[in-house]
Amino acid sequence: MTSLSGPVPGSSLSAARRRRELTDSVGGPAVDVLVVGLGATGAGAALDAAARGLSVVAVDAHDLAFGTSRFSSKLVHGGLRYLASGQLGVAHESAVERGVLMERTAPHLVRAQPFVLPLTPLVSRGRAALARAGFRAGDTLRLAARTARATLPPPRRLSAVETHRLVPALRGDGLRGGLLSWDGRLSDDVRLVTALARTAAGRGARILTRVRVLGLGPAGARVRDELTGEEGEIRARAVINASGVWAGGLVDGVRIRPSRGTHLVLRPESLGPLPAGVHIPVPGENNRFVLVLPQDDGRVYVGLTDEPVDGDLPDVPEAPETDIGFLLDVLRSVLHVPLHRGDVAGAFAGLRPLLDTAPERGGTAPRTADLSRRHAVLTSAEGVVTVVGGKLTTYRRMAEDAVDTAVRVRRLPAGPSTTASLPLVGAAPPHVLARLPAPHRLVGRYGTEAPAVRALGTRDARLDEPVLPGYPVTGAELLWSLRHEGALDEADLLDRRTRIGLVPADRARALEAVRELLDGSLLPGSGGSGTADRPV
Numbered sequence: 001m002t003s004l005s006g007p008v009p010g011s012s013l014s015a016a017r018r019r020r021e022l023t024d025s026v027g028g029p030a031v032d033v034l035v036v037g038l039g040a041t042g043a044g045a046a047l048d049a050a051a052r053g054l055s056v057v058a059v060d061a062h063d064l065a066f067g068t069s070r071f072s073s074k075l076v077h078g079g080l081r082y083l084a085s086g087q088l089g090v091a092h093e094s095a096v097e098r099g100v101l102m103e104r105t106a107p108h109l110v111r112a113q114p115f116v117l118p119l120t121p122l123v124s125r126g127r128a129a130l131a132r133a134g135f136r137a138g139d140t141l142r143l144a145a146r147t148a149r150a151t152l153p154p155p156r157r158l159s160a161v162e163t164h165r166l167v168p169a170l171r172g173d174g175l176r177g178g179l180l181s182w183d184g185r186l187s188d189d190v191r192l193v194t195a196l197a198r199t200a201a202g203r204g205a206r207i208l209t210r211v212r213v214l215g216l217g218p219a220g221a222r223v224r225d226e227l228t229g230e231e232g233e234i235r236a237r238a239v240i241n242a243s244g245v246w247a248g249g250l251v252d253g254v255r256i257r258p259s260r261g262t263h264l265v266l267r268p269e270s271l272g273p274l275p276a277g278v279h280i281p282v283p284g285e286n287n288r289f290v291l292v293l294p295q296d297d298g299r300v301y302v303g304l305t306d307e308p309v310d311g312d313l314p315d316v317p318e319a320p321e322t323d324i325g326f327l328l329d330v331l332r333s334v335l336h337v338p339l340h341r342g343d344v345a346g347a348f349a350g351l352r353p354l355l356d357t358a359p360e361r362g363g364t365a366p367r368t369a370d371l372s373r374r375h376a377v378l379t380s381a382e383g384v385v386t387v388v389g390g391k392l393t394t395y396r397r398m399a400e401d402a403v404d405t406a407v408r409v410r411r412l413p414a415g416p417s418t419t420a421s422l423p424l425v426g427a428a429p430p431h432v433l434a435r436l437p438a439p440h441r442l443v444g445r446y447g448t449e450a451p452a453v454r455a456l457g458t459r460d461a462r463l464d465e466p467v468l469p470g471y472p473v474t475g476a477e478l479l480w481s482l483r484h485e486g487a488l489d490e491a492d493l494l495d496r497r498t499r500i501g502l503v504p505a506d507r508a509r510a511l512e513a514v515r516e517l518l519d520g521s522l523l524p525g526s527g528g529s530g531t532a533d534r535p536v
Contacts, residue, residue: 033046039065048403074295107427107433112153122283135181211223212226213243
């Protein structure tokens with residue numbers, strides 16, 4: 001259990017710890033497992049291996065959750081979409097993993113989210129009947145996964161009045177009511193990855209960001225410290241490649257078909273009060289929806305697309321105007337609120353690392369929207385283990401399978417995975433979280449560490465102020481990220497530990513406060529840039 005005066009022992013990630021552990025890793029004795037990639041799957045693999053008692057180094061060329069894992073819909077899906085498309089195994093696996101997150105490993109980060117599917121004139125009675133049957137099937141999945149009814153309420157039919165109360169921005173003409181369903185929603189996908197990495201660090205794993213792999217083999221990797229330019233070798237008995245859409249660039253024979261998912265970011269005033277999320281059927285598609293997702297910071301996300309990506313892959317993909325226009329068109333089809341391109345405060349796009357199932361020669365490649373979300377664990381002829389495919393919800397199972405394979409192939413002395421019952425940093429039962437002496441918003445982001453984050457602000461009133469007027473993140477949260485969550489620079493703080501950077505105008509306005517924090521001038525008696533290295 002976390003002390004109210006500080007972080008979980010051994011879990012803090014900082015610039016000083018990074019330097020020390022990088023020095024120990026490069027040119028040092030071989031560790032049991034080297035993990036490449038620190039998205040959800042890579043951080044999950046580092047935790048899984050460390051929890052089995054194996055020595056672990058995990059590296060990423062950028063930051064925690066730099067790639068796909070920060071651009072999700074922030075949902076922990078129960079697999080309904082996959083059930084509808086006949087992917088029964090993926091659907092059941094998703095429902096099981098959703099329950100693990102919500103009830104055991106991360107109840108502070110994942111909560112039940114209500115969704116309304118409005119029965120507008122665009123939704124035929126036949127399609128409404130299919131949707132209702134699908135939601136009932138989803139509830140059966142919940143039951144099969146042994147997730148409690150108290151965790152996820154049952155679906156039900158809504159009257160037109162109830163539907164409009166939950167989604168006031170809906171167009172009223174022809175509205176027949178709605179269908180209410182529930183799913184899991186993360187407070188923030190990056191917070192999940194950060195918790196995974198810190199929990200792994202608490203078990204002894206070395207979590208090294210800004211370390212680029214230049215060459216990968218079964219006995220380790222040649223790496224470069226992106227902060228200093230220095231190169232060296234990290235030796236390992238087993239190597240797990242969890243680099244997502246970039247996995248094929250490190251190991252031969254891995255075929256990925258990236259798919260781009262784009263989201264819009266709307267300000268709170270754009271749609272008005274929104275007590276529930278919204279499912280909007282995509283015209284002409286039987287099993288695709290645009291999702292409207294209210295966030296704890298007041299913003300609203302609208303997503304998402306599913307478009308193939310060809311050619312070179314950017315580190316940070318841009319949201320094209322075609323995707324933005326598509327999402328706006330679907331959104332406007334059900335709302336009485338006029339929305340225009342100027343109402344889009346920001347947009348973000350992520351790349352899904354889908355396993356390429358197209359024939360080697362000839363034939364027609366399926367749409368990325370039709371590719372299975374099942375993950376695969378591949379072992380190269382040299383013995384490097386690569387995990388690809390899957391989705392955020394099933395990261396834990398992907399990590400477990402990857403470590404199982406590495407243990408078997410490289411004959412490592414380790415028992416079975418324990419992560420299905422291993423609480424992440426900050427986790428506690430709901431009744432414990434409800435009694436913490438900290439604001440509800442902080443508890444939903446930091447769990448049992450929320451009082452310690454809050455205490456930073458009480459010690460210095462300047463740290464208790466929002467870094468951006470009208471946005472809830474305080475200087476204390478940024479300082480906590482520097483001291484305990486591995487943030488190294490302004491991009492880490494603005495674009496990942498917080499989501500201020502999703503709106504470019506907000507990012508620009510917050511830069512000055514972030515830079516003052518980084519150079520230490522916000523702290524009494526501070527001597528400059530040592531902020532990230534000092535303990536609380």
